[in-house]
Amino acid sequence: MTTASTPPSTPAPITQDMLTLPRKLPEGGKRNLIGLTRTQLRDALIEVGTPEKQAKMRQGQVWQWLYEKGVREFELMSNLAKDYRAKLAEHFVIELPEVVSRQVSEDGTRKYLVRIAGGHEVETVYIPEEGRGTLCISSQVGCTLTCSFCHTGTQRLVRNLTAGEIIGQVMLARDDLDEWPELGRAPRDKTRLLSNIVLMGMGEPLYNFEGVRDAMKIAMDPEGIALSRRRITLSTSGVVPEIARTAEEIGCLLAVSFHATTDEVRDKLVPINKRWNIEALLSALREYPRLSNSERITFEYVMLDGVNDSDEDAHRLVSLIKGIPAKINLIPFNEWPGAPYKRSSNNRIRAFSEIVYNAGYASPIRKPRGEDIMAACGQLKSATERARKSRKAIEAEAGLGE
Secondary structure, eight states: OOBTTBOOOOOOOOOHHHHSOOSSOOTTOOEEOTTOOHHHHHHHHHHTTOOHHHHHHHHHHHHHHHHTSOOOOGGGOTTSOHHHHHHHHHHEEOOOOEEEEEEEOTTSOEEEEEEOGGGOEEEEEEEEETTEEEEEOOSEESOSSOOTTOSGGGSOOOEEOOHHHHHHHHHHHHHHHTOSOOTTSOOOOSOOSSOEEEEOSSSOGGGSHHHHHHHHHHHHOTTTTOOOGGGEEEEESOOGGGHHHHHHHTOOEEEEEOOOSSHHHHHHHSGGGGTSOHHHHHHHHHHHHHHHTOOOEEEEEEEBTTTTOSHHHHHHHHHHTTTSOEEEEEEEOOOOTTOSOOBOOHHHHHHHHHHHHHTTOBOOBOOOOSGGGTOSTTOOOOGGGOOOOOHHHHHHHTTOOO
16 A cells, blocks of 8 residues: 555556456357457357358348347347347357446436446446437446546456447446337437447546457447447546557547646646656647547546646646647546545636636536436446545545645
């Protein structure tokens, strides 16, 4: 455990191979089709005897049943021959993570506690808004980053989620929202309830790059869930080597957990800054809009009383991001039991926002959602993986002790 005089150590990179469960089941087991890429699905069908000449067509048919229609039983795949459906059922399963509990906030926000392989649990949050709905999904069980203001950061890292466990969160939310088309009927003519995805739940998405990439490719596929890449935002704390790769291989919008305007403060708030400091991070971000042809980068900035909320911080922030197409999301700190920080006052947040806005940047103040069910930004932490730490221990790790 760290002390006030010994700040938290810089987190080491976590690789997919280190933390993800094997894709293949033991001999005699059935393989889950959820989460396989198109190429992997085609290869899996060939492995169980689908003729190569038919494999591409069969892959397309199965894909549409899974991700366009949301079907979970092979016998319902009516454009496949009965004997072929039986073959699929013999070798494969269609399984999503299990919803352990579902809480609904007074503001309509829904929080799902989701159980994955191994009995571990993560949390997923659906946020309804006028004309749209955003799903905040997790990419890891726990987190390795130990950001001192984040409740999830006090939970130990267990493993990466598989692509199936990531896209499965999207599918189970669509189940709950009753958003799949009814079989045998035309698609429903209505506004999509789940219209946006943000990778802002538990974990650092860029420490699980392959799993996140494959899941988002499924979400964006036009013959399935069909979300535009501009409807998907990936939030990173600053894993610099993977930022350009995100632009090239996913192409979604990017958000950055920035939260400070000096390395001294950011080292405490976001310890990954010790590995890739503000200068290195901003250098990578200046290249991102060109690489992905995306819109503005979102800088997430949690407002902490007396820590990062001064007028000087606001002016430094504007100076640092000069030349980067950006907007600044100001996030009132969502307090949690034992948190070592307090939320900035409304007047201080508004003053900070005004300085940023007058410099030419959009600076919306995020309205906290789902606070009554601990579903707000920075509050996610699954019950079974809680690390029981005292306020004193958390303050010591944040470098705030005496």
